[in-house]
Amino acid sequence: MSAHTHALRSFRNLPVASPLPRDVHVSFEFFPPRTPQMEQSLWACIKRLATLHPAYVSVTYGAGGTTRERTHATVVRLRQETALEPAAHLTCVGASRPDRRGGAPLLAVGHSPYRRPARRSPVEGSDRYTPHPDGYPYAVDLVAGLKRIADFDISVAAYPETHPEALSAAADLDNLKRKIDAGASRAITQFFFDVSVYFRFVERAEKAGITVPIIPGVLPVTNFAQVVRFAGPCGASIPAWMPDLFAGLDDDPDTRRLVAAAMAVEQCRALHAGGVTRFHFYTLNRADLTFAICHVLGVRPCEPTALAAATGSPA
């Protein structure tokens, strides 16, 4: 029986009130704030989610280096004011090789190596990606370049539904294998909503000789219309059942949030039933949904002393 079939069968057998798993590890993604108000809500979100003791938290980097300073400032503040393990995202875009080398010691402020998903993105203002003339053309080159600098703990992006610019699904999987072979320790997936898509992808990856963890990236849906807009460019599909789930809720954010939480919980429990114990949440700098989903997965706030250490505040 394939892993995917097994997972779906296990999920069907899950009693509604089955005991909460206590083997789940989570990590959270944030984006750097643009305004003082956004900064406040980011830090409120970080403080709440820090209580769940994530394995690490990651901070995105705008395509074309647009958030360079803000990403760096957020990572530094996380390092200075919390006990969280911050992972700065690095992209291949808009930066030369020397720039990358110059950037590495700055990121190494906290003395321990950062985990950093490596990727490239289309150059801002143009449809097609053009590598920097003196830069890393693809994420595989960035991974190899970083490994030449130091033994960083590197994560890379994976695409269960294939990267939209890939020549083919096979070429994309081959690209993932090369990123791992270049020194990445794990892959974090683009978001997806159909769990069978993830399990099929993991099966294909295993057959291709990829043995590192492939951690599902979970996107709790706060705004369905917005998700529909950016799913295509991200290479993620919207399952046929999903529009109906959110139909009529455009002006009803409270119900939408409850529905979104229920949907993500179901998705995560199906993944867990299939053997997944690590989850990466795209928080969009909002704590409520992610916190609730983690709660159902058995991820609970740590003791007050550990909490003080995690948030940098007195116990």
Ligand SMILES: Cc1cc2nc3c(=O)[nH]c(=O)nc-3n(C[C@H](O)[C@H](O)[C@H](O)COP(=O)(O)OP(=O)(O)OC[C@H]3O[C@@H](n4cnc5c(N)ncnc54)[C@H](O)[C@@H]3O)c2cc1C
């Ligand atoms: C977990 C995660 C975090 C992300 N964080 C950010 C972020 O912080 N900031 C941001 O801007 N974006 C982010 N993204 C989006 C990401 O930047 C884009 O999806 C990017 O276009 C691809 O990244 P990659 O690592 O797959 O790149 P690559 O591995 O470089 O691949 C990009 C495309 O090129 C193809 N390719 C690779 N090598 C070759 C070759 N030699 N010839 C032809 N084609 C080739 C691949 O198949 C793929 O289609 C994130 C995505 C994920 C999944």
